[in-house]
Structures are given as C-alpha cells and as structure tokens.
Amino acid sequence: MRLEDAADAYARVLADVRRLSPATVRAYRGDLADLAATVGNADLAEIDLETLREWLWRATQRADARATLARRTSTARGFFAWALDxxxxxxxxxxxxxxxxxxxxxxxxxxxxxxxxxxxxAGAAAAEGDPIALRDHAVLEFLYGSGVRVSELCSLDLGDIDRDRRTARVVGKGSKERVVPFGGAAGRALDAYLVRGRPALFGRQAPTERSAGAVFLGVRGGRLGTRAAYDVVARALGPEVGGAAGPHALRHSAATHLLDGGADLRAVQEILGHASLGTTQIYTHVSSERLTATYRLAHPRA
Structure with missing residues (x-):
C-alpha cells in the first residue's frame, strides 16, 4: 500500500475507532503528509529506519520545535505499528x-x-487614589513579594492574610496549604489597597458568597479572576522582559532573585510550594546563566 493511501486509512481509524479529537487527527495527518513530502508517495514496505531518521533530521534543519519532532516521532511509531497489525x-x-x-x-x-x-x-499610579491602580499595585507587589501562583493569589480571602506578621496562607496544587511570607513593599501596597481601594470596588456590586471575603476584587466587585490578573501583569511586565509575560514571570523572578541573594534552595522550595526539589533547581540554572552572561560581558579574556 502506498503511503498516502495508508495515511488516509489510518486517519479514519484515529477518528472513527479511537475517537481522537479532530485537532489531534489533523496533527497526525499533517505529520504523515510531511513524511510523504520528504520520501514521496512510496510503498510502505520501502520505508526503513534510516528513511525515517532522515525525515526527522530534515525537520531539525528547518528548526522545527522539539515538541513537534517528538510528536512526529510518536505519529510515525503509531502509524507503522498499526500498519504492522x-x-x-x-x-x-x-x-x-x-x-x-x-x-x-x-x-x-x-x-x-x-x-x-x-x-x-505602579506605585506612582496608585498614589493618585484610583481603586484599580491601588489593586494593580498590590497584585504586582504581592506576586513578586511572595512568589505565589496567580491562582493562589486570586483565591486569597481576607482571613488568609496576617498583616502584622506579613504572611499569607495559600492553597496550592493538590490542595496543599502553606504559609508564605511577603515583604514590606508588598505589605504597604496591600494595606493601601485594603484601606482605600477594596472598599470602593466592593461597593460596586452586591457581594456574593464567593466574593464577599476575597482579597482581590475585579472592576465589578466580584473576586478577581486569573485572566484579569494575567492582564494586569502582562501590561506592566511585558516591556521589562522583552515580550509577553504573565504572573509566572514574577514568580520566576522572585525565585531567581532569592537564590541570587543567597537564599537556601530548600527554603525557596517551601516558599514556592514545589513538591520536588528538582523543580526548584531550574532557578539555579537561571542564576548560572546570568552569572555566565555577566562574566562574558565583564572579563577581558572571556
């Protein structure tokens, strides 16, 4: 059987028998079309391992993403296993x-x-007293000052914040609770928002059970959503990192700057709520990259 005919038959099996989504079937069909563009409409029996390796090598020369190469490898393995069966x-x-x-x-x-x-x-804008500017400043300072995830920030209730000790109780992945500290700058921004910003936002809508105790509120008085929080950070932070960046960039920055400042890796793991130390270690690599870049810029024999 020729490659194109077999690819059509395989796509029908994926759609009708395995019930894969149309988008997944299109992706697999596109991978096989790319294979046909490389090797021609050859008989399946003529395609060997070296032919497939050549196909993937050409994809690397086109600078295809590694995720794309991994998917194409998976497509080829599934396709030829089906053909064998x-x-x-x-x-x-x-x-x-x-x-x-x-x-x-x-x-x-x-x-x-x-x-x-x-x-x-952001602080200068908040000083004008606009409730949204006060909230946005508090959101930015709190995300950077505590390293929490945006979902954790949006789910904060007033009872979760200890303003005297400058700590917050958050619920992370797997419903695991932890207590995170936040700095003085975040504490001052949060105090200003809770005193002058939140009451104004809260009065814009009759409180619901879900939003009555929420720390961060949206423009209509309900609990701030993750999408809205993302937009707040993207508008403020994007120009600073050379492109689109959301709340996780503040979390990344907080972790990296803690390690740059000498914080213990285990302590950073606890603050971020990582289940594995290996996840936290990615930030040591970031610090190494920054150190190397500084060395190359500064050392006369670099």
Whole structure:
C-alpha cells in the first residue's frame, strides 16, 4: 500500500475507532503528509529506519520545535505499528525510532532593577487614589513579594492574610496549604489597597458568597479572576522582559532573585510550594546563566 493511501486509512481509524479529537487527527495527518513530502508517495514496505531518521533530521534543519519532532516521532511509531497489525507491512521500521529529548526552556526572568522601576511606576499610579491602580499595585507587589501562583493569589480571602506578621496562607496544587511570607513593599501596597481601594470596588456590586471575603476584587466587585490578573501583569511586565509575560514571570523572578541573594534552595522550595526539589533547581540554572552572561560581558579574556 502506498503511503498516502495508508495515511488516509489510518486517519479514519484515529477518528472513527479511537475517537481522537479532530485537532489531534489533523496533527497526525499533517505529520504523515510531511513524511510523504520528504520520501514521496512510496510503498510502505520501502520505508526503513534510516528513511525515517532522515525525515526527522530534515525537520531539525528547518528548526522545527522539539515538541513537534517528538510528536512526529510518536505519529510515525503509531502509524507503522498499526500498519504492522493490519498486515500491510511485515516489519516495523519505526520500532527503534527515538524521539529527541525535549529540552526545558529557562523561564523568563526580569532583572531586579527592571522590576523595581516597574513597581515604582505602579506605585506612582496608585498614589493618585484610583481603586484599580491601588489593586494593580498590590497584585504586582504581592506576586513578586511572595512568589505565589496567580491562582493562589486570586483565591486569597481576607482571613488568609496576617498583616502584622506579613504572611499569607495559600492553597496550592493538590490542595496543599502553606504559609508564605511577603515583604514590606508588598505589605504597604496591600494595606493601601485594603484601606482605600477594596472598599470602593466592593461597593460596586452586591457581594456574593464567593466574593464577599476575597482579597482581590475585579472592576465589578466580584473576586478577581486569573485572566484579569494575567492582564494586569502582562501590561506592566511585558516591556521589562522583552515580550509577553504573565504572573509566572514574577514568580520566576522572585525565585531567581532569592537564590541570587543567597537564599537556601530548600527554603525557596517551601516558599514556592514545589513538591520536588528538582523543580526548584531550574532557578539555579537561571542564576548560572546570568552569572555566565555577566562574566562574558565583564572579563577581558572571556
């Protein structure tokens, strides 16, 4: 059977028998179309392991993403395994086809100076007394000052905040609770918002059971949603990191700056609520990258 005919038959099996989503079927069909563009409409029996490796190599030369290469490897393995089961081929050429390892990109991190300038601008806007500006300043300071996830920030209730000790009780992934500290700047921004900003927002809508105790409120008085919080951070932070960036960039920056300042890795793990120390260690790599970049800029023999 020719490759294109077999690909059509396989796509029907994916859609009608395995009940995969149309988007997934299109992705697999596109991978097989790319294979046909490389090897031609060859007979399946003529395609061997080296042919498939050549196909993936050409994709790397086009600078296809590693995730794309991994998916194409998976597509080829599933396709030829199906062809073997159907008796279309007698040997599976994709059996030893190995997907390239997916690299883990380093997270976006803003410099301490850039974040300080951004937060100063937000603070100046909040000083005018607008409730939204007060909230936005508190959101930015709290995310950076505590390193919490945006979902954790949006779910905060008033009873979760200890303003005297400057700590907050948050519920993270897996419904695990932890207590996180936040700094003086975040505490001052939060106090200003709770005293002058939140009451104005709260009065815009009859409180619901869900929003009555919420710390951060939206423009209509309900609990602030994660999408709205993302927009707040993206508007303020995007220019500082050279492109689109949301709340997680503040979390990344907080972790990296803690480690740059000498914080213990285990302590940072506890603050961030990571189940595994290995997840936190990505920030040591960021610090190493920054150190290397500084060295190359500064050392005369670099």
């Amino acid at each position: 159907e008796g279309i081929i007698s040997d599976d050429p994709a059996l030893r086809l190995v997907a390239p390892k997916r690299g883990r990109p380093l997270p976006k991190v803003a410099t301490a100076d850039a974040l300080s300038a951004m937060l100063d601008r």
